[in-house]
Amino acid sequence: xxxxxxxxxxxxxxxxxxxxxMVLADFxxxxxxxxxxxxxxxxxxxxxxKRSVAIDxxxxxxxxxxxxxxxxxxxxxxxxxxxxxxxxxxxPKELLRENPRLIYARLTGYGQSGPLALAAGHDINYLAxxxxxxxxxxxxxxxxxxxxxxxxxxxxxxxxxxxxxxxCWKEQSQGKxxxxxxxxxxxxxxxxxxxxDTYETxxxxxxxVGAMEPQFYKELLKGLELDSAELPHQMSFSDWPRIRQIFTxxxxxxxxATWARIFEGTDACVTPVLSFEEVGSHPHNQQRGxxxxxxxxxxxxxxxPVLDRTPAEPCLKADP
Numbered sequence: 001x002x003x004x005x006x007x008x009x010x011x012x013x014x015x016x017x018x019x020x021x022m023v024l025a026d027f028x029x030x031x032x033x034x035x036x037x038x039x040x041x042x043x044x045x046x047x048x049x050k051r052s053v054a055i056d057x058x059x060x061x062x063x064x065x066x067x068x069x070x071x072x073x074x075x076x077x078x079x080x081x082x083x084x085x086x087x088x089x090x091x092p093k094e095l096l097r098e099n100p101r102l103i104y105a106r107l108t109g110y111g112q113s114g115p116l117a118l119a120a121g122h123d124i125n126y127l128a129x130x131x132x133x134x135x136x137x138x139x140x141x142x143x144x145x146x147x148x149x150x151x152x153x154x155x156x157x158x159x160x161x162x163x164x165x166x167x168c169w170k171e172q173s174q175g176k177x178x179x180x181x182x183x184x185x186x187x188x189x190x191x192x193x194x195x196x197d198t199y200e201t202x203x204x205x206x207x208x209v210g211a212m213e214p215q216f217y218k219e220l221l222k223g224l225e226l227d228s229a230e231l232p233h234q235m236s237f238s239d240w241p242r243i244r245q246i247f248t249x250x251x252x253x254x255x256x257a258t259w260a261r262i263f264e265g266t267d268a269c270v271t272p273v274l275s276f277e278e279v280g281s282h283p284h285n286q287q288r289g290x291x292x293x294x295x296x297x298x299x300x301x302x303x304x305p306v307l308d309r310t311p312a313e314p315c316l317k318a319d320p
Contacts, residue, residue, distance in 0.1 A: 001028025006074045009034060009066075010050070013079030016107045018046035020077055025049030029075070034066060063088050070095050075103040082108065082117045114284040120267040122210030124196060128271045131279035133198070133208060143198045143206055143273050194244035195220060195234065198273060199251035206273035207251055207259050219268035223259075224250045292316065 006029040010021035018033070025031040026049060033052040056062040067090060070076055076095070078085055085091045092104045109126050110116040116129070124145045127133035137144030195211045211220040217234050221227070224247065231246070232239030251259065256272050263270040274282055280291045280299050291299050294316045303312035 004028035006030070007072065008032070008075040008077065009069050009073045010077045011079060012036060013107070015046070017077045017079040020105075020107070021050060022046045022048050024075070032069065032073075034069070037062075057088060063090065066090060067095070067098075070102065071099045073099075074101065075105065077105050077107060079107045081120075082112050110284065111288055114287040115264075116284040119265075120216055120269050121271065122196070122212060122269055124198070124208045124210040125269055125271040128198075128206075128208035128273040129279070129282060129284060131274050131276045133273050134206075134275045142200060143208070145196065145198060145208070192240060194240050194247050197244065197247075199248055201251055201256040201259060202253060203255040203257075205256035207256060207263075208271050208273050209247070210269040212269075216267055216269045219266050220270060223263050223266060223268050223270065226250065 003024060006024070008021060008024050008029045008031040010017055010031055010033045012018070012033055012035045021031045021033060031050040033047065033050050035052055035054045037054045037056045055066055057066065066088075070090065086093075092106075095102055096104060106112065108117075109121045110119060110129075124133065127136070127145070128143075133143045133145065135143075136146060193212070195209055195217055198206045198208050200206055209220060211217045214234065218228065221231070226246070232243060254262075259270070260272045279285060285291060290302055292302050292314060293299050303314055
């Protein structure tokens with residue numbers, strides 16, 4: 001098969017990394033998934049063709065074992081927030097120095113730079129800040145949050161698969177190290193849950209909410225100035241319509257800009273739904289250089305994935 005003999009380390013995470021690892025395994029790669037210890041695993045629907053090992057990365061022995069595995073591998077799929085691997089001494093700089101043939105793929109939502117780099121988020125948030133969410137749904141209705149097929153799978157995984165195939169065939173034979181960051185925002189559950197939806201603000205704009213995990217939901221309620229003791233439990237399905245109504249009324253009380261300031265720097269997974277006209281001027285996208293302009297000032301997304309050694313060089317001449 002195309003990737004026979006290629007060794008991949010997949011650090012366990014949400015949908016993009018496991019799906020990417022599964023596809024690489026389907027094409028013949030030997031994939032080892034590194035799970036955390038003492039963490040209950042949900043039904044694994046993307047473990048096809050993989051082996052797994054549980055490693056305690058809070059211990060020196062665990063970090064040493066992961067380093068050894070990485071130094072014997074061709075690809076590492078890393079889904080953590082910015083700085084996690086560097087704190088372990090397992091960032092690209094360290095591992096690529098010891099294993100110059102390693103492909104270090106970082107699957108992050110907001111990327112490794114910019115004011116949102118450390119922020120928590122989900123598909124709906126990445127779609128919101130990318131401008132795509134503003135175009136989903138009917139023009140007479142609020143933005144519609146699709147299943148996570150868009151951000152987690154289509155946009156989050158495609159650059160990694162492209163890069164892995166590309167460099168396993170070409171750059172690997174030259175022994176050159178590579179790392180890239182296919183941030184889902186730079187490239188992007190529909191469940192009826194009130195904590196995964198869009199809400200209209202007082203100025204007719206929208207905020208995207210993706211606070212699925214309990215710790216993020218707690219931050220959401222804090223920002224909305226709601227007391228959890230006075231609300232039904234987050235997972236009380238029968239009470240979701242009531243919770244949604246409360247959220248709807250609360251978000252409608254302030255402008256989008258005000259809510260954006262309130263939730264800035266929190267882990268509430270709440271982001272403004274930007275239009276295509278606004279997305280290029282958002283501070284995060286500006287700092288990351290997520291958009292480029294041609295000689296006539298026409299703006300378009302910067303090519304992805306972002307390669308560290310041989311980045312894309314798009315033609316900036318205007319169309320004839």
